[in-house]
Amino acid sequence: MSRFRFSSLFQSSSASTADAETKKQNRRSFSALTTLRQKDAETNGAPAPAPQVAKAETASEQSPSRMVALAQQITKATEKLETYMKANNLPMPSFDADAPADFPGLPADVQQNRQDIIVAAKELSMLAHGPRETVRWGIWEFTDVLALTVINHYGLAKLVPVDSTITLDELQGKTTLDRINLARVLRLAMTNGIFREPSPGVIAHTAASRVLAEDEDMQAWVGFNGEDIFRASGHVLQSLRADPEATSLTRAGFQYAFDTVDKEPMFVTFGKDPVRARRMGRAMASLTGGEGYEPSYFVDVEKGGYDFSDLDAAGGTFVDIGGSHGFMCVALAEKYKNMKFVVQDLQKTVDSAPSPLSDDPQVAERISLVPHDFFTEQVTKDADVYFFRWVMHNYSTPYAVRILKNLVPALKPGARVVINDYCLRDAGQENPWDERVVRRMDVVMLAVLNAQERTEEEFRALFAAAGDGFVFKVRFSFFGFCFVCGVVLWVTWEGKGFAD
């Protein structure tokens, strides 16, 4: 492996050090990593991590060894996935340029096989690398971001023909990048399956680089992450040193990166720059167009969604606060034929919404889209449900409490506040796939907004700080891969008073 060659340039390694290292490795256990699919008794039975190994065994005591057990798990899950794909005449997973970029919709058990492969393969890879090398090369993940950012910024994927090849020299003639820089970013990306070099100096697409060429939302996602979030992340230390509590919307890494400290929140900066704002919008569309983020997970009761039948029978009102262009209300209105809906968002967002919101007049006529700033008092009084989807995680506690306090004057007894957001569990309780996604999102929130993902306790604390009439009713999560799109927290208002 190149890493061994590389490290040998810097240090000599004696046999005795190697022996000592081998002995140390043999004493190590990775039991803390064994978190697959434990039943979550509080939820609707969604697959969750298996119990962690309680007793730390040495590697030599394990039978079979952890590595072999993981390899067997991978084989078993892969065989099941392959059997399903073959039985249903589906193409086998491939990075060939003409291969599909996505898996088709899979039944829950096969989807679980996929997840098991990903999680077990990661752990096996870590064991094979060893702890020290895992840390050493883990910190270099930013180089992948850097290469992808350059490739995306210069639109290189669009310059490579989809059905044939191009030489580096020809490609260089189509961009302002110099040949060395062009080659180095492409060749690094190739190590992640993005582009390939079928013969020296000849570049061709893989299915992954083709996505970058053809999917404008993905280009926006890479651009937003590489040019905005990545840069903000590089300034988080500065932000934390200045404000260890990290709650201000105008003193996050983002502001230090773009010279807007104490001037404006990120959303305001983007509001002044239509190109960046559009990029962020499309990036969000790319994220929410991904697996597991569909509105159906909230709408379909059989997928674990929220059942509004009682409200529908009573012709109740549902308010989607920060609801963007109202796609959640459209999905709900298609299912529930009597409920009324109010979508609230900032004036600019309201102005840019399509009209009508739905081609179905029976749906469109029951949805009103109104400008409302959630940092001011709620204007739609006495509704039955006030819904926040992916809003709370954009704000640190002082701001989130303010948003909830602004609801209080509008709440009638029994009104429901429904939060559809991430909900962090204790470390190691989530399946490793979802855990990694939410922990990453949590840190992205820190970098750009000084905001955060929350545990159930932290959500409860927000409501407790906003008023003592809130009663926490239930928390439930969706199934399988879609956990990342949210947990629903349902809180009612019993109006016992208002804590200032």
Ligand SMILES: C[S@@+](CC[C@H](N)C(=O)[O-])C[C@H]1O[C@@H](n2cnc3c(N)ncnc32)[C@H](O)[C@@H]1O
């Ligand atoms: C992360 S997006 C979530 C959008 C939508 N709820 C969803 O599930 O995709 C946050 C939304 O809050 C809106 N927003 C930001 N600040 C706001 C404010 N002060 N008042 C109302 N809406 C706001 C944004 O325009 C955006 O549509």
